Amino acid sequence: MSxxxxxNEFKEISQHPYRVLSQYKxxxxxxxxxxxxxxxxxxxxxxxxxxxGIWGSNSKTISMxxxxxxxxxxxxxxxxxxxxxxxxxxxxxxxxxxxICDTLxxxxxxxxxxxxxxxxxxxxxxxxxxKPSFGLQFTMDQYNHVKAELEKISGSAITDxxxxxxxxxxxxxxxxxxxxxxxxxxxxxxxxxxxRSAVLRAAWFMEPVAYAQKLEALNAQLSALPVQPWKGRxxxxxxxxxxxxxxxxxxxxxKIAIAADDVAHESRAIRxxxxxTGDPMMALAQQFADQDxxxxxxxxxxxxNRRADYVVDLVKKSGAQGLVLFMQQFCDPEEMxxxxxxxxxxxxxxxxxxxxxxxxxxxxxxxxxxxxxxADVL
Amino acid sequence: xxxxxxxxxxxxxxxxxxxYADARKAHAEGKLVGWSSSKFPCELAxxxxxxxxxxxxxxxxxxxxxxxxxxxxxxxxxxxxxxxCGYARISLAYAAxxxxxxxxxxxxxxxxxxxxxxxxxKDENGNVVIDPETGKPKKDPKTMQPYTVLDDIxxxxxxxxxxxxxxxxxxxxxxxIKPYRQMRMPQPDFxxxxxxxxxxxxxxxxxxxxxxxxxxxxxxxxxxxTVDVHDTNVAYGRAQFDAAIxxxxxxxxxxxxxxxxxxxxxxxxxxxxxxxxxxxxxxxKPAPYSGFDLFNHMADVVTARGKVEAAEAxxxxxxxxxxxxxxxxxxxxxPEKFRVMFxxxxxxxxxxxxxxxxxxxGVNVTAVVYAPAFGFVYNNMDEMARAYxxxxxxxxxEQGVDWREGICRDNKVDGVxxxxxxxxxxxxxxxxxxxxxFTKDLGVPCAGFDGDQADPRNFNEAQYMTxxxxxxxxxxxxxxxxxxxxx
Ligand code: SF4
Ligand code: SF4
Numbered sequence: 113m114s115x116x117x118x119x120n121e122f123k124e125i126s127q128h129p130y131r132v133l134s135q136y137k138x139x140x141x142x143x144x145x146x147x148x149x150x151x152x153x154x155x156x157x158x159x160x161x162x163x164x165g166i167w168g169s170n171s172k173t174i175s176m177x178x179x180x181x182x183x184x185x186x187x188x189x190x191x192x193x194x195x196x197x198x199x200x201x202x203x204x205x206x207x208x209x210x211x212i213c214d215t216l217x218x219x220x221x222x223x224x225x226x227x228x229x230x231x232x233x234x235x236x237x238x239x240x241x242x243k244p245s246f247g248l249q250f251t252m253d254q255y256n257h258v259k260a261e262l263e264k265i266s267g268s269a270i271t272d273x274x275x276x277x278x279x280x281x282x283x284x285x286x287x288x289x290x291x292x293x294x295x296x297x298x299x300x301x302x303x304x305x306x307x308r309s310a311v312l313r314a315a316w317f318m319e320p321v322a323y324a325q326k327l328e329a330l331n332a333q334l335s336a337l338p339v340q341p342w343k344g345r346x347x348x349x350x351x352x353x354x355x356x357x358x359x360x361x362x363x364x365x366x367k368i369a370i371a372a373d374d375v376a377h378e379s380r381a382i383r384x385x386x387x388x389t390g391d392p393m394m395a396l397a398q399q400f401a402d403q404d405x406x407x408x409x410x411x412x413x414x415x416x417n418r419r420a421d422y423v424v425d426l427v428k429k430s431g432a433q434g435l436v437l438f439m440q441q442f443c444d445p446e447e448m449x450x451x452x453x454x455x456x457x458x459x460x461x462x463x464x465x466x467x468x469x470x471x472x473x474x475x476x477x478x479x480x481x482x483x484x485x486x487a488d489v490l
Numbered sequence: 491x492x493x494x495x496x497x498x499x500x501x502x503x504x505x506x507x508x509x510y511a512d513a514r515k516a517h518a519e520g521k522l523v524g525w526s527s528s529k530f531p532c533e534l535a536x537x538x539x540x541x542x543x544x545x546x547x548x549x550x551x552x553x554x555x556x557x558x559x560x561x562x563x564x565x566x567x568x569x570x571x572x573x574x575c576g577y578a579r580i581s582l583a584y585a586a587x588x589x590x591x592x593x594x595x596x597x598x599x600x601x602x603x604x605x606x607x608x609x610x611x612k613d614e615n616g617n618v619v620i621d622p623e624t625g626k627p628k629k630d631p632k633t634m635q636p637y638t639v640l641d642d643i644x645x646x647x648x649x650x651x652x653x654x655x656x657x658x659x660x661x662x663x664x665x666x667i668k669p670y671r672q673m674r675m676p677q678p679d680f681x682x683x684x685x686x687x688x689x690x691x692x693x694x695x696x697x698x699x700x701x702x703x704x705x706x707x708x709x710x711x712x713x714x715x716t717v718d719v720h721d722t723n724v725a726y727g728r729a730q731f732d733a734a735i736x737x738x739x740x741x742x743x744x745x746x747x748x749x750x751x752x753x754x755x756x757x758x759x760x761x762x763x764x765x766x767x768x769x770x771x772x773x774x775k776p777a778p779y780s781g782f783d784l785f786n787h788m789a790d791v792v793t794a795r796g797k798v799e800a801a802e803a804x805x806x807x808x809x810x811x812x813x814x815x816x817x818x819x820x821x822x823x824x825p826e827k828f829r830v831m832f833x834x835x836x837x838x839x840x841x842x843x844x845x846x847x848x849x850x851x852g853v854n855v856t857a858v859v860y861a862p863a864f865g866f867v868y869n870n871m872d873e874m875a876r877a878y879x880x881x882x883x884x885x886x887x888e889q890g891v892d893w894r895e896g897i898c899r900d901n902k903v904d905g906v907x908x909x910x911x912x913x914x915x916x917x918x919x920x921x922x923x924x925x926x927x928f929t930k931d932l933g934v935p936c937a938g939f940d941g942d943q944a945d946p947r948n949f950n951e952a953q954y955m956t957x958x959x960x961x962x963x964x965x966x967x968x969x970x971x972x973x974x975x976x977x
Contacts, residue, residue: 241730
């Protein structure tokens, strides 16, 4: 299959998650919706079901969700609720609702109330003190709850073997994505910003094995390409999500390639693997404990600026000339860490821009001007 | 509002004054002073005799002193988005060294008075004195204030002090910082964070730890989806208490004093119980005081619940209230026509504006959510861990509704006024559903308004007035219906 054909397939899936969902249902599979952040999809896979990431929508408008939500909440959470209310996600067999930020806390309740007659909601509260033994234990307690709820939906028990197998699958899936991120940074002439995003976005909708296979094939072709000199600029992207093709088109139009990312929807989600040996539940708990450098997670060494230093390092290693921060409107965790990110970037002499975005943005004129101006200073 | 202050209220005020004064003294003596989130288990710090200050209480005080906006803006200039909770913004600006100060002339070292401040001058008969030149009321010079400006203690400390003039200037600039206690709180040597009320706390306190390069003790209380707190949650909380004790031992170089801890727990329980009994006085019809007063007394529960003085002061207030009920008096400065629950934290910078239409319509606040939310009562460490899981914003919607409907019933409210608090995402995030439940379960009307606890820019007075009016009309109609049914 040619690279182009493969890329188009990813694009199709990325643009039409609803079709993918319907197809799984037609095949008789059960599908579990997974809200951000850090839900153990391995458990869903081990239960023989398909995990489907829900990260809002770039085409919907908040309307029914207003019944539950004041205006000052991020569109990611509000549009997830919107899609649950308007029937878009009616085919799901269950949904996992993590609660790691102050928006997702009450949203877990709204979703459970709104879906009480429609959909089993699986509650998940991660610990912040996740590294000490008591934190690992609490993560396991929570994951065991998720496991039990998933078993109710699937109708069969999740064995340790199945979970270990699922861990392998997800490790493979993440490894392929990490490799792709690297290759995309090296081959911007082949992988545009728009395409890069589509490939990574498709990961949240496709069955993990099928996705990994497809992506490995694509990676093989990309690594066979000769490295060509890139005439444009390179940046690192940061933030919760930036998967709007119209917004990313501006990057392509200005020859700005994405060398690497610190984005929750992309690399933050795939940095850490789980151990493939030993107790699989403990492996998942340890995996969560090892997540780091994240605006959403407590840092035991909080008097240092580790997260921002990590991002600065990422920019330097990736060969990018600057950083673009996509600031989701009303996302206080990301906003809270901006001053120290800015400080570290400034100290390192790395230029950056902060672009305020949300998923209901339809006019990108302002963003376009800002990105162009930024390209000029790089 | 109430002119005469009862002994209980006086005692409560003194308790908070003392907490601040003790911390200033400790700081001056080179002792450690910590900053703590309001629902961190204070019992632990008490066991080490530590002086602890409470940024949320401080931020509320700064906002009530009308300096919320200048401090919020200072935080925004540091890069913190105006979307972030106002308490956090005020506190982060303060931690960075920013202060609301009084403008002065650097040459003469005299304050520069803002002509728009001050109250009208009154003569010996209490009549307003008119300025013959302008025909307008004269201002009482004693009540006029200098312009408010932003200053920075670290900038001040970096100033040279070689010449006499330099020294005088530096000292004056230090002293120009507004003299109320919340603006003179010592900087922290360590921070105690418990995120049961919100996860915003986590990064807020991390930022402080980073700014000041100080240790942070983190007690993480994950959000709950059930009314019962699971044993696994208790175990997690409990283990963190032990870890926190260990960290405190390292910070202070002292051993954990079990006796002192038990004593603090006794006090905390005694305070909590007295607080709950004080809250229960709002059940009387008419109520002997207004729920708005409870907001003020919250300062004691937050800053001193582990101290015997707080328990005693609440017990004293209880006596005052018993007396008031016996005599049929109330500190509410108007006859009580309607009783409502006020949902959320008040808009501190706009208290008079909040109060105005309530007073005009005879609406007394006889229920506030803080009443049950602060009554941590327990018998041992495990129960204590369980208790700290039951904070506002850490409980599921069923528990939240149950708390509120409980006090609405007990305190016989006719309606609910809901503050959609722009600062507090975890709190406001399920209020719409709660409102529906209040109306369905209690048959009372609800009205919501947009505001903010600390940033005055987010309060829309016109909208508030309309919403209160609407609520009053709905309550009137409800009452009329009930009367008609009764006949
Ligand atoms: S975008 Fe921010 S506020 Fe919204 S769900 Fe994600 S972390 Fe929470
Ligand atoms: S609970 Fe709400 S108001 Fe209090 S600090 Fe957290 S976000 Fe701010």
